[in-house]
Amino acid sequence: MKPAPFAYHRAATLPEALAMLSEGDETAPVAGGQSLLVLLALRITGFDRLVDVTRLQELRACRETDDTVFLGAAVTHAEIEDGQVPDPSQGLMPRVAAGIGYRAIRNRGTLGGSLALSDPAADWPPCLMALDATLVIAGQTAERRVPVRDFHLGPYTTALEPGELILGAEIPRLPEGARWGCAKHARKSGAFADSIAIAACPAPDRARVVLGASESHPRQLAETSALLSRQPTADESALRTAAAADIAEADPDADAWRRRCHLATVLKAIREARR
Template structure:
């Protein structure tokens, strides 16, 4: 199939892109998700606004104890270290495992978040990092914790005409630890389960996040709380917490394959976090 007829416009500035946006417009950055969906007519638009060359969306800057990363930054730029890494290797690691190099060359961090596929890497990975979404519209700029940005399956808090400007992420301390585990049946496909863990006691950050397990990534509350304790949690204690979190968040039967897959990924991520302490 091919996309329905559309009008195409290349924006030269962010303000021009915002002025052209609206209910029936779609913003095109890397196009690695949007174009295939339009070809299948799973999403429609009257006008496509190309924002791929906007320098404002590739801006990266230090903001106190956080770093702003523009939405137009590609996966390959993160993988190759072409921007400052505030995450002690976490972001390059995640970027390097996304699909194939040809996709990483074009696909963008902001495009992945705005597409809001629950099986994609960045929604889970950045939620675990404690990121904020930075949004720009004609009325100005606003920020949301990433937990409030993705509302459900391919649904975000973006209003018509708004653009995801980028994300603000904390600069991790030298004591930070992280683990990112992803299960795919074949190389390059979307994950069947993702477990992302970031722990930085100096920043009061401890997040265990499960992706590809529902309509959006979710935080494992009990497991995250255990990581903030003074002593590393015992394996049986963490297993019990993960069991309760996964059952509560997904509604899956404890006897199901999916439950055991997500449980295993979360426990593996937590265990490997301890191994690299």
């Protein structure tokens, strides 16, 4: 299929992009386009105008402090995978990036595009939630900051207001010695995930376990995270019980097969984080 007709504009500056995006609900930003253009071609969604923000320097910026790393929204998956930008995650983000689609997709797909689309099967939302990242969002009059845990509201639904644009993500550095694990189940390489789990342990008594690829949006598994924080060496039986209860709450409409996938990925991520 082909998309319905739309106008295309390449914004030269951030103010120009924000002005265009504020002109109506039928205008959308596009960067790598690896998800949006597919949805347009299938006519699942449609816009009158696309505003290309790929070359905006504000969206390509990377900044480091002692405690955090800021990655611009137009940074590509491949740049993260290849270590061309700073890594605050002790290797977790390059690992996650390497598992996104195929290399051709990773060459063009962007961090901000994945977050803004909020596809339930996307890799970056659960990863950045596990890392306790905060998004920096620009509007015409001001910038605001939204923790990733509060940004994703449902499938393809976020806290972005009309006319706003993600500038990038501010990600706390995992300290030396921090542990993490990630697991993903897909029916074949490059396919949409059936389940994603990320376990990040910045300290022995602090753990965040996040489930992605549910029917809605990523969720931190509260009981599992609390158990792992209280008892880093908790036996797998206790973790299995806690995870099963969390999964039932996080993805209540999942069938038995998907619940088994979720449980397997959660336990696999935790095992890797405890090695």
